[in-house]
Amino acid sequence: MSTKRFSKEKLRTYFNKNEDIFENKLLTEAVNVSGKINDILNMGNIDLVSNAKRLVYYTIEENELDLIAFAKQEGIAWAGHSLTLSLKLEWVQAIRRTLWQMIFTLNEDNDHTIESAEFFNLEQIVNDQIDQFLNNFFLSYSKYKDEMLLKQRKLVEHLSVPIIPVSENVSVLPLIGTLDSYRVEIIEEKVLNEIGSRRFQTLVLDLSGVAMMEMDVINHFEKILAGISMMGCKSILTGIRPDLVRKMIHAGIRFEKDAETKGTLQETLKLYL
Numbered sequence: 418m419s420t421k422r423f424s425k426e427k428l429r430t431y432f433n434k435n436e437d438i439f440e441n442k443l444l445t446e447a448v449n450v451s452g453k454i455n456d457i458l459n460m461g462n463i464d465l466v467s468n469a470k471r472l473v474y475y476t477i478e479e480n481e482l483d484l485i486a487f488a489k490q491e492g493i494a495w496a497g498h499s500l501t502l503s504l505k506l507e508w509v510q511a512i513r514r515t516l517w518q519m520i521f522t523l524n525e526d527n528d529h530t531i532e533s534a535e536f537f538n539l540e541q542i543v544n545d546q547i548d549q550f551l552n553n554f555f556l557s558y559s560k561y562k563d564e565m566l567l568k569q570r571k572l573v574e575h576l577s578v579p580i581i582p583v584s585e586n587v588s589v590l591p592l593i594g595t596l597d598s599y600r601v602e603i604i605e606e607k608v609l610n611e612i613g614s615r616r617f618q619t620l621v622l623d624l625s626g627v628a629m630m631e632m633d634v635i636n637h638f639e640k641i642l643a644g645i646s647m648m649g650c651k652s653i654l655t656g657i658r659p660d661l662v663r664k665m666i667h668a669g670i671r672f673e674k675d676a677e678t679k680g681t682l683q684e685t686l687k688l689y690l
Contacts, residue, residue: 429477431523439473440466442518447511450504461498463491469512476516476546488550492557496565502558506551513547571603578607586618587689589682593626601637608641612648619689620645623682625656635661635670642675652676655685 432439443466444451454465468491475484495505520539581589590608608620630638645652654676665671672678679685 425477425479428520428523429474432473432477432519435519436470439470439515439519443469443511443515446515447508450508450511453504457500457504461494461500463494463498463500465508469508472509472512472547472550473516475550476543479542479546481546481549484546484550485553488553489557492554492559493561495554496558496561502555505554509547509551509554513544516543516547570599578604580607580611580620582615582617583686584690587621588615588617588619589621589623589686591623591626591682593628595629596627596634596638597631598634598637601634601641605637605641605644609644609648612645612650617650619651619653621653621655621682621685621689622676623655624658624661625682627658627661630661630664632664632668635665635668639670639672639675642672646675653679653685655679655682 444454450465457463457465468487471487472484474480475487491505495502520543578590578592581591583589588611590604592604596604611617612620642652652675654672655678657678679688
């Protein structure tokens with residue numbers, strides 16, 4: 418078959434005239450997705466059939482820019498409504514198979530066999546475009562999910578840094594668990610913001626519940642104490658564990674320049690209340 422006889426214009430025209438046939442074949446191919454089309458439409462306002470036709474037109478036209486933008490948009494939509502990747506993969510693969518069935522039917526209707534060179538060129542165009550869609554869809558889906566997880570983690574970490582006012586001028590920050598580099602950044606942000614907004618004069622940081630602090634975290638924590646001091650607030654550390662003290666001694670780290678230390682939180686609160 419000549420390129421002229423089996424051009425993308427002919428394929429586009431044929432597909433346009435036979436959209437209903439494409440839709441019926443597609444629903445037959447994607448067995449697991451077909452029964453969920455209305456649920457997905459109601460849940461995320463995602464019209465799977467219309468979007469499938471849109472993908473086919475972008476593929477036939479080799480409209481890579483719009484195809485990539487569409488894939489990213491779809492990735493965000495599916496991730497935002499927590500739709501499963503397995504359903505999307507089945508759906509796109511069904512679109513691929515159905516499109517090839519349409520190409521085969523068009524070729525049969527023209528009573529002509531596609532030349533091998535032309536077939537491989539067509540195969541590369543169709544499959545590369547659909548693979549491009551899948552790749553960008555998955556990247557967009559994963560990026561959106563990662564951003565959502567980061568926001569959720571940040572929210573949880575903020576909630577795990579409770580600065581409790583115990584008097585007009587004194588607040589307490591009880592810290593528990595492991596302090597990693599990410600969490601200590603949250604502590605820095607929240608502590609300095611709270612001092613700036615509430616203007617208390619003393620912050621008691623209770624470390625009795627801290628299970629572990631690596632050296633980079635200890636160094637960062639030392640800078641936080643310096644920042645508290647620069648804002649005109651006094652730091653008091655309570656409940657420092659022996660293993661943490663040993664680690665600091667051997668590393669040559671001293672907190673006494675910017676903070677006072679006390680044995681227990683109870684002892685400290687008796688003095689200031």
